[in-house]
Amino acid sequence: LWRRRNVHQVRDLWAQMQENKVKPTAITIGCVVEALVINRRGEEAWQLVQEQLRCEDRKSMINTVVYSTVLKGFAVSKRIDKVLSVYKEMRANSIACNTITYNTMLDACAKCN
Numbered sequence: 450l451w452r453r454r455n456v457h458q459v460r461d462l463w464a465q466m467q468e469n470k471v472k473p474t475a476i477t478i479g480c481v482v483e484a485l486v487i488n489r490r491g492e493e494a495w496q497l498v499q500e501q502l503r504c505e506d507r508k509s510m511i512n513t514v515v516y517s518t519v520l521k522g523f524a525v526s527k528r529i530d531k532v533l534s535v536y537k538e539m540r541a542n543s544i545a546c547n548t549i550t551y552n553t554m555l556d557a558c559a560k561c562n
Contacts, residue, residue: 456488463497475510482518491522495535502542511542517550524557532557 463481466473473481478501485494498519501507516539523531536554539546 456485456490459484459488473507473510475512475515478507478510479512479515479518482515486518486522486525489522489526491519491526491528491531494522495519495531511544513545513547513550516544517547517553520550520553520557524553524560527557527561529557529561532561 459481465471466477478497482494482497485491485497498511498515501511516535519535520532523529523535532554536546536550539550
């Protein structure tokens with residue numbers, strides 16, 4: 450869906466949604482996070498997730514898929530410290546892990562050590 454280098458357009462669309470008070474869904478948040486991750490903006494994706502977690506009406510939208518996408522972003526950039534930190538937070542927030550979560554973590558550990 451999102452090609453590399455379209456990150457500016459993603460940011461603009463997200464800002465428009467916020468300005469127009471359009472409430473995002475879990476799918477919308479997941480798409481924005483994925484777009485940031487594939488454009489090697491893992492830290493920015495993580496910041497977006499943190500912002501959503503601070504909003505009571507959006508907190509429940511941060512699910513296994515969103516967390517796993519953030520994990521993938523940090524795994525690709527070989528940030529094992531961030532991978533482990535995100536995983537720890539995921540567990541602390543009682544977010545279930547799935548096969549993709551564990552495969553991403555295993556891959557990160559294998560490539561980062």
